[in-house]
Amino acid sequence: xxxxxxxGGASSSxxxxxxxxxxxxxxxxxxxxxxxGLEPRTAYExxxxxxxxxxxxxxxxxxxxLAGVNESFEMLENMGxxxxxxxxxxxxxxxTASGDLSLASSGGVVIFCNLVQYPIKFINKYWAGDAxxxxxxxxxxxxxxxxxxxxxxxxxxxxxxxxxxxxxxAWAGATVHEGENGAIEPGGMPSLAEQIWDEGLKMSPFKVxxxxxxxxxxxxxxxxxxxxxxxxxxxxxxxxxVCRRIETRIHEAIAEYGVEAVVAALRMNLEDTDAEVRxxxxxxxxxxTRHAWWTDGTLRENVQIKINLALTKKGDELTFxxxxxxxxxxxxxxxxxxxxxxxxxxQLFLTFIWPDIPRNQGVLAPMKFVFDNPSVLKxxxxxxxxxxxMTVFTAWSxxxxxxxxxxxxxxxxxxxVLAPWFNMINTFLFGGLTQHxxxxxxxxxxxxxxxxxxxxxxDGEHGxxxxxxxxxxxxxxxxxxxxxxxxxxxxxxxxxDNQGFGRQRGxxxxxxxxxxxxSPAFGFMLTxxxxxxxxxxxxxxxxxxxxxxxSRVSGVDVxxxxxxxxxxxxxxxxxxxxxxxxxxxxxxxxPMTLGYTLAKRGELYMISQGTGGGFGDxxxxxxxxxxxxxxxxxxxxxxxWRIYRVVYDRDTLHVDTEATEEAREAMRRxxxxxxxxxxxxCEGWVKDKPSGKVPYYGSWDDRSMVHAGSPDALHPAGQVxxxxxxxxxxxxxxDRLEAELAAARKKA
Amino acid sequence: xxxxxTSMLTIDLDSERWECASCGHDIGSARDNYKKGxxxxxxxxxxxxxxxxxxxxxxxxxxxxxxxxxxxxxxxPNCGHLAxxxxxPPGHPPAHDIELDIDALKAQxxxxxxxxKPALGPDFVAPPHSH
Numbered sequence: 001x002x003x004x005x006x007x008g009g010a011s012s013s014x015x016x017x018x019x020x021x022x023x024x025x026x027x028x029x030x031x032x033x034x035x036x037g038l039e040p041r042t043a044y045e046x047x048x049x050x051x052x053x054x055x056x057x058x059x060x061x062x063x064x065x066l067a068g069v070n071e072s073f074e075m076l077e078n079m080g081x082x083x084x085x086x087x088x089x090x091x092x093x094x095x096t097a098s099g100d101l102s103l104a105s106s107g108g109v110v111i112f113c114n115l116v117q118y119p120i121k122f123i124n125k126y127w128a129g130d131a132x133x134x135x136x137x138x139x140x141x142x143x144x145x146x147x148x149x150x151x152x153x154x155x156x157x158x159x160x161x162x163x164x165x166x167x168x169x170a171w172a173g174a175t176v177h178e179g180e181n182g183a184i185e186p187g188g189m190p191s192l193a194e195q196i197w198d199e200g201l202k203m204s205p206f207k208v209x210x211x212x213x214x215x216x217x218x219x220x221x222x223x224x225x226x227x228x229x230x231x232x233x234x235x236x237x238x239x240x241x242v243c244r245r246i247e248t249r250i251h252e253a254i255a256e257y258g259v260e261a262v263v264a265a266l267r268m269n270l271e272d273t274d275a276e277v278r279x280x281x282x283x284x285x286x287x288x289t290r291h292a293w294w295t296d297g298t299l300r301e302n303v304q305i306k307i308n309l310a311l312t313k314k315g316d317e318l319t320f321x322x323x324x325x326x327x328x329x330x331x332x333x334x335x336x337x338x339x340x341x342x343x344x345x346x347q348l349f350l351t352f353i354w355p356d357i358p359r360n361q362g363v364l365a366p367m368k369f370v371f372d373n374p375s376v377l378k379x380x381x382x383x384x385x386x387x388x389x390m391t392v393f394t395a396w397s398x399x400x401x402x403x404x405x406x407x408x409x410x411x412x413x414x415x416x417v418l419a420p421w422f423n424m425i426n427t428f429l430f431g432g433l434t435q436h437x438x439x440x441x442x443x444x445x446x447x448x449x450x451x452x453x454x455x456x457x458x459d460g461e462h463g464x465x466x467x468x469x470x471x472x473x474x475x476x477x478x479x480x481x482x483x484x485x486x487x488x489x490x491x492x493x494x495x496x497d498n499q500g501f502g503r504q505r506g507x508x509x510x511x512x513x514x515x516x517x518x519s520p521a522f523g524f525m526l527t528x529x530x531x532x533x534x535x536x537x538x539x540x541x542x543x544x545x546x547x548x549x550x551s552r553v554s555g556v557d558v559x560x561x562x563x564x565x566x567x568x569x570x571x572x573x574x575x576x577x578x579x580x581x582x583x584x585x586x587x588x589x590x591p592m593t594l595g596y597t598l599a600k601r602g603e604l605y606m607i608s609q610g611t612g613g614g615f616g617d618x619x620x621x622x623x624x625x626x627x628x629x630x631x632x633x634x635x636x637x638x639x640x641w642r643i644y645r646v647v648y649d650r651d652t653l654h655v656d657t658e659a660t661e662e663a664r665e666a667m668r669r670x671x672x673x674x675x676x677x678x679x680x681x682c683e684g685w686v687k688d689k690p691s692g693k694v695p696y697y698g699s700w701d702d703r704s705m706v707h708a709g710s711p712d713a714l715h716p717a718g719q720v721x722x723x724x725x726x727x728x729x730x731x732x733x734x735d736r737l738e739a740e741l742a743a744a745r746k747k748a
Numbered sequence: 749x750x751x752x753x754t755s756m757l758t759i760d761l762d763s764e765r766w767e768c769a770s771c772g773h774d775i776g777s778a779r780d781n782y783k784k785g786x787x788x789x790x791x792x793x794x795x796x797x798x799x800x801x802x803x804x805x806x807x808x809x810x811x812x813x814x815x816x817x818x819x820x821x822x823x824x825p826n827c828g829h830l831a832x833x834x835x836x837p838p839g840h841p842p843a844h845d846i847e848l849d850i851d852a853l854k855a856q857x858x859x860x861x862x863x864x865k866p867a868l869g870p871d872f873v874a875p876p877h878s879h
Contacts, residue, residue, distance in 0.1 A: 285856065287848035294837060296816060304816060304837060314849075405846050409751050411860060413869030456755060456868055497800055498810065503755075532813040534797070534835060540755040541830035543819075546797035549808030577801050589801060589808035608810075616755050617830035638798065668828025675787030675823060678842075685790065685820075687839030693815045694837070701841045 068249025502614020
């Protein structure tokens, strides 16, 4: 035994080399993927910092490089062919030679680049020394497989090493939400994916360009793998030249300030951010805040899925503990990788809490994360994750609520406390043949129209921005209609009463009423939650959003109606569905989980964007603000009275201040009269397990045990056996109908 | 010294008590769950988020499904102001959502000046018009 150990020890390097050279498959490396922190300083970084450590000079260098990155972002946004690029769903960034994200562009989606460090580290570790790959000046690598480091597979990133005197001194990266990726459904975010192989392209990091030229053999292969071959090629060129612009700007900075200053600036940017985040965390109170939330589906069926968070702050560290969240769904795409959760939470801090902090990876260095493994937030390698947003957005909102409960008491704030932002993809995905004969598959920019959360002293902004990109755009509808064969007959019109009520109300969401025309084969899909359980809460006595359905009017061609009887058309979902103006048409509602469905000319597909959460007690809302919302048709008379208790003249909207205060005081007294003390209430309210009326996934009162679909299917968290495998929804329907048929036959 | 923990709840560091920010009512020990000192009311979700579509005609109406969701309202027993609203599946235990280390809080605020009102944070300043 002792001899064996000696032999092993003496030859460990040879064994490692042998294993490395003979590995059959290079999966994502846990050593890389489990570490969201900073790489240790390299000897070269130490040398550079020893020579260039004047903070003022380093700041000048940092700003110089950031200007170059921002310039490259402008290129990306303006030249990118994907709809996502046009409205800001993209980002460019600079990484250290070790791969850490040091400088992200000021615009764009931070989460994207805060995941690209993983594939760069993979390239450094596996391809740099591999004789068949290697890393040379002018090489460019590409990745989209989220398991190697992307938010989801619909994004594609390209990465270029930046050399100086034969040494890699930095990496440049560019990411675009490309949309189409050859998945089982068009648009890149397939709800129908039951296996990872249904999710389309699975690009592990590989070299796609040499000497600054894309390899057309590989490009052609990729083009043949997706529904938008021209887009694939165009945006690969764009991303490569964006990286090249960053490379140029870094070389210019080196020429002006010296390579030591550039390397030191990139490294110190990370270390300084880490230090500043720790200082700011020290200002928060120590303790734990908790928040659980539930999503209401997998995109294939309605089930209740718990996301459970305990956020603990102690000293200068913060720990996100998501244990007790739902088990993974092994044949559904709504699972989120843990790296995606971390990347999204970086976005929370860099845009909603400390927007003045440099946008880099150092922000997460003082933070720890705990997940059940496997679970819906840390799925196994073979579990689909293409619709990670269905759980990661809820995980993000739980983080937002918990963070705000730490932040409010701080005397020093860097931005304002905010009620939850709306967080769901209430937009249409589309695919098929356009009026120009092009095959397309992508997503509408209305994804960016999420309502903003209310602030302590200000209402939230309507249709403002998505949680993952505060500086994005909802696009020009007319521009989209020039390219796509559908029209938004009602567009950007606020949905009345779709409001997060509060002393300050959430920013509201607008309606989208779509109809297809001018295509022989074109369809829509929806990939959103929240038709049964709302997506977000309010804050400190404010209410959350309502639930959101898909409404459809079929068996009608509204374009004919608009020609023959335009007066019969109604310009809101509420009127169209409640007044039913088209005789013979079929009016139906559905959850927001429409699988790709071919559309017929002139049939209506209707949804609403969501509202941000309200802040504070609605009875404290200024009556004049309620009247303003009423006057702008944002709320109905019913809401003005039932929620806000404002008394006014319905013709003049003149407020009766005294009667309003009396009505509000009466409502407060009613609250007291109809409420119970907490302990007495809990005696009647709290049950020891879920009701069983709804399939339930996740913990109940004990986060170490999770339910897997029913009250009695209870397993230790992370050890759900058998794993959750959902039946095919059509089979469920067939089984139910066959049972009904058998019962009917027996009765007959 | 009072610390503004939420817009409706303060902690008096001297007495170590939760208090209503609206009326000053004593809510309970700051080392305990503040919800224990409040009154709670269960609301059917459509009482707040009323159906926008005709509930007689449609399954999905913009109102949450009561089998999936209930709303708990927590108010001050003295003044009736809402301090918190919690959305839960029916029967789910309410969260102990704010549990602070009171000793650490006292040590932290021993070095700070008392605040007369909550600090809102920096105001938004619109950038100058550029075209």
